[in-house]
Amino acid sequence: MSQDRSAPDRPTSPIMRRNLGSDVYNVLWDRILSRDLSPTEKLSDLRLSEELGVSRTPVREALHRLVQDGVVIYSPNRGFFVATFSPADITEIFDLRAVLEVLALRTVAAKLGPEGYAWARGELDRVQILIEGARSDAERHEAAGAFLEVDQGFHQWLIEGSRNGRLIAFVNGLWAQISVFQRAGTHIPGWNEIALGHHRQIIDLLMAGESDRAADALQFHILDMKERVLADIAPNLASNGGLDERGS
Known part of the structure; x- marks a missing residue:
C-alpha cells in the first residue's frame, strides 16, 4: 500500500469555482x-484538499461519487483507497458486457437499416487515418x-x-x-x-444486414x-497487499 504523502509531493491541479464537487471529481x-493515483493508494481527503486548494467537503463528495463508480473503495476505520481489480473482477465485468451488449446490438439491428451505421463507419475511418499517420508523441496521444x-x-x-x-x-x-481498462489499453x-x-x-456486418454474425x-x-x-493489464491493476474492489 502506498504511503500517505504530503501535498508538495504531488502536482496541484487548478479547480474552477463553479461546481467544486464536480470539478474535484473530474x-x-x-x-x-x-x-497518478495508483491502485491501493490511500486517498486522504485532507491531503487532496491541500493539493487542490479546496475544502475537504467537495473532496469527500467527489470520493463518495467515485465509490459509487466502483473505482474507489471505502473501508470503515481505514478510509478511501483506489480500487484494485483482480482477474475475477475483470472476468465478471467483461462477461457481463458480452451478454448485455450483444442483447443491445440485436435490439438495435432490428430497428436500423444500413444507412443507420454510416456515421460509425466514418468515425472508424477518421481514427484509422489518425493512428496510421501519427509520428510524434503528441500525434500518437x-x-x-x-x-x-x-x-x-x-x-x-x-x-x-x-x-x-x-x-x-x-x-x-x-x-x-471499463474506462480504466480502455485507457490502459491505448x-x-x-x-x-x-x-x-x-x-x-461489426459495422460492416450490420450494414450487410447480417445481425447474427455481427452479434x-x-x-x-x-x-x-x-x-x-487479463494478460497485459491485470498485473498493474491489482496488488497482493491492498484492498480489493469489495473492500476486503
Whole structure:
C-alpha cells in the first residue's frame, strides 16, 4: 500500500469555482485513469484538499461519487483507497458486457437499416487515418484520445439504442470501471488497431444486414479484449497487499 504523502509531493491541479464537487471529481477521476493515483493508494481527503486548494467537503463528495463508480473503495476505520481489480473482477465485468451488449446490438439491428451505421463507419475511418499517420508523441496521444472517444461512443450508442432502461442503467454502472481498462489499453502497441478492426467488422456486418454474425463478432471482440486485459493489464491493476474492489 502506498504511503500517505504530503501535498508538495504531488502536482496541484487548478479547480474552477463553479461546481467544486464536480470539478474535484473530474480531477481525481483523471488522476486515477492516468495512474497518478495508483491502485491501493490511500486517498486522504485532507491531503487532496491541500493539493487542490479546496475544502475537504467537495473532496469527500467527489470520493463518495467515485465509490459509487466502483473505482474507489471505502473501508470503515481505514478510509478511501483506489480500487484494485483482480482477474475475477475483470472476468465478471467483461462477461457481463458480452451478454448485455450483444442483447443491445440485436435490439438495435432490428430497428436500423444500413444507412443507420454510416456515421460509425466514418468515425472508424477518421481514427484509422489518425493512428496510421501519427509520428510524434503528441500525434500518437491525439490518436489514442480520438480512439477512446470513438470506442466508448460506439459501445454507448449500442447500449442506449436498445431503449432498455434497466440494461442502460446496468451497463452505465460498469462503464467507469471499463474506462480504466480502455485507457490502459491505448498505451499497448497494436491494441487500438486490433479494436478498430473488430469494430469495422461489426459495422460492416450490420450494414450487410447480417445481425447474427455481427452479434457473434461483438461477443468475440469483448471476450478477446478480456483476455488481453487479463494478460497485459491485470498485473498493474491489482496488488497482493491492498484492498480489493469489495473492500476486503
